[in-house]
Amino acid sequence: MTGLGSLVRLALRRDRLLLAVWIIGLVGITLSTASSMEQLYGGAEARQQLTATAGANPAFLAMLGPLYDASTIGGVLAWRWGVFGSLLVGLMSMFLVTRHTRAEEESGRLELIGSAVVSRHAPLAAAVVVALLASTVIGLLVALGLTGMGQSAAGSFAFGLAFASVGWVFTGVGAVSAQLSESARTANSISGAVLGVAYLLRAVGDAAGDEGPTWLGWLSPLGWFQQARAFAGDRYWVLLLPVALFAVLLVAASTLVTKRDIGGGLLPTRLGPARAPGSLSSAFGLAWRLQRGMLIGWTLSLLVLGVVYGSVAGGVEEMLNGNPALEKIISQMGGAGAIVDVYLASIVGIIALFSAIYVVQATLRLRTEETEFRAEPVLATPVSRFAWVGSHLLFATVGTAVVLAAAGVGAGVVHGVRVGDVGGQVVRLVGAALTHVPAVWVVAGLALVLFALVPKLSSASWAVIVVFLVLGQLGPLLQLDQWAMDLSPFTHIPKVPGADVTAAPLLWLTLVAAGLVAVGFAGLRRRDVG
Template sequence: MTGLGALVRLALRRDRLLLAVWVVGLVGITLSTASTVGELYGTVESRQQLGATAGSNPAFLAMLGPLYDASTTGGVVAWRWGVFGGLLVGLMAMFLVTRHTRAEEEAGRLELIGSTVVARHAPLAAAVVVALLAAAVIGLLVALGLVGLGEPVGGSFALGLAFASVGWVFTGVGAVAAQVSESTRTANSIAGAALGLAYLLRAVGDAAGDEGPTWLTWLSPLGWLELTRAFAGDRFWVLLLPVALLGVLLAVASVLVTRRDHGGGLLPARLGPARAPASLGSAFGLAWRLQRGTLIGWTLSLFVLGAVYGSVARGVEQMLEANPALERIIAQMGGTGAIVDVYLASIIGIIALFSAIYVVQSTLRLRGEESAFRAEPVLATPVSRFAWVGSHVLFATVGTAVVLAAAGAGAGLVHGARVGDVGGQVARLVGAALAHVPAVWVVAGLAFALFALAPKLSSASWAVIVVFLVLGQLGPLLRLDQWAMDLSPFTHIPKVPGAELTATPLVWLTVVAAALVAVGFAGFRRRDVGR
């Protein structure tokens, strides 16, 4: 491990602002949620009513997981924010590891470092140490903050360690993914797919019911976060599972790093055919060749996620049976079907946020091509700058509609089969999903503008998604001012199905997205390629 200390200090220095944003943001959101929950549900009766109406319902189990104990504020916080908080900690750890391993190797900087007195394992170990420390600091500060708000010490540390454990697992996942692929983009895709699978397994296992495959929750690191039962028994022994998995993943990564060539991956890139097909003779054809794998993968993934959420839509009606007062209220608002539409609108909104991850990944493929010095040879041909960037932006925008339509179709097929109206539900939910397209286009416009105007800050596009996620999921709970929640384009989308679809906000969001894209084209036209 020669050089490990110096590399850790270098990584901490380079990421001091990035780490500060992650730590302060995640800890601040958790503590703000706890404070607001304490105000909204200040009595035991109000929390127990919440548990009776939402905490054990299949639809809410799929979205948020089980509410093990509604008698304490901490128990409600662990239910309302636990899964999403763990998801973000896992993303942070994954990106940190690939940033300091595969990205450095792909850029050629790790080869320069390796030519000095640095051990072969030191760069990987440094990235792992930084990610583990970041997750641990978040967990510790969350625990201390909750204790400071008056929550029980045991439950506070159980929740903090559960958050940290998700980061630890995906530190290992990122370390292995960095050894498998030759590119940072593919490594992030592999680790991101593992995180998505963890979320899906947890959702299916939580919503399965007593007679379903509840054991699937035990296969997910996000499920382990829930099964720790913070503020509801504090099962610290469950945390041994992520620690054991981390040890296995790090052992695998440490072996793989010595079994591959520097700059290469465990799975070498396949050689292409001797002659290129005619489709690669245009910028559009090249963009399709580079983008098709991402588009197909996200289309299938969101179709499955939509089907999972659609399968439990009817379970929302069980809340009406358990709460006659709520049934009368919903009947006055438009019948029992209204609450199902509210649920469907909520899950489509969440899926739309997931699709924003696709659109950022697709748009930032431009930055990846530029950083890898593959853009200059293309632009040295008769291909114009407009054609090169325009082809990738086209796939990002059209791909948004494709992946959202797939999610709506998945939800509509399963929900329609359960209510006996497949055709009608597919049309309704595909239309509801497509209504979110302009909001996702705004995210694409922001990512493209950052790439064109400030390419070194293009990775800040991921932070934009996190901000929109917090504003959408926790804005009302945190009692944010309306102007703050209006900063998210998703706030302006009508809550369809169920609400009236108005064209005005969709048109304005499309105009904003078009303006951002126009700014991006103008900026890229004037800056040096490779800057």
């Protein structure tokens, strides 16, 4: 571990702003959510009603997990924010590890560092230490903050440590992924796929009910967060599972790092044919070759996610059973169908945020091509910058519609089978999903502007998604001013199915996206490639 201390200090210095944003943001959002919960569900009657409705409903179980104990604000917080918050902690950890391992190798800096008095394992160990510190600090600050707000210390620390444990696991996942691929982008994609599978296993296991495969939740680190049951028994022993998995992953990563060359991956880049096919003679053909794997993967993933969420849509109606007061309110709003539409609109909004991850990946492929010195040879040919950027942006924009339509098809088919109207439900939910396309295009435009004007800050595109996630999912709960929530393009999308669709907000969002793209093209013309 020679040089470990120096590399840790270097990483902390380089990421001092980034880490501050992650830590302050996640801790602040968590504590603000807890404060808002106290205002919304401060009374015992309100929490009991929550338990009787959303807390035991398959649809809400799939989205948020089980509500084990609503007698305390901490228990409601663990249900309402736990899954999404721990998901963000996992993303932070895997991004940090990739940034200080595989990305450093791609840039050539790690080879220079390795020529000094630095051991082979020190760079990987430094990245792991920084990611562990970040997630642990977040967990401890959350625990201390909840304790200071009057919640039980045992429950607060169970929540905080379980929160951090997801970061520990995905620190290990990121460390292993960094050994497999030659590019940081692919390493992040592998880690992201593992995170997506973990979310899916948790959703299926939670929504299964007592007679279904609830054991699937035990296969997911996100499920372990819930099984710790913060404020509802405080099962600290469950935290041994993420610790054990992290240890296994760390041993695997430290072993694999010695089995490959610096700059190489255990999964070598596949050599292509000696002669290129005619399809690669254009910028569009090259973009299709580079983008197709990701587009197919995201299409299949959101199709499956749509199937999972659509399969539990019928369970929303069970919220009305045994609750005459709620049934009366819902009947005044439009009957049982209305509450199902509210649920479907919610899950379509969540899926649209997932599709924004795809569109950022597709857009930032331009930055990958530039930093890996493949863009310059392409632009040295008669291919213009407009054609090069436009070909990749085409897959980001059209691909958005493809992946969202796939999610709508998945949800529409399974929900349509239940209600006996497959064709009608597929049309409704595909239409609802496609309604979010202009909002996702705005995200693509922002990513392009960052790439064109401040390429070194292109990765800030991921922060844009996190901000929109917080504004969309927690904005009303945090009682933010409407102008703040309006900063997210997803706020302006009609809540379909169920709500009336007006063309004005969709047209305005499309114009904003087009304006951002125009700014991006103009900025790219004014800077040097590389």
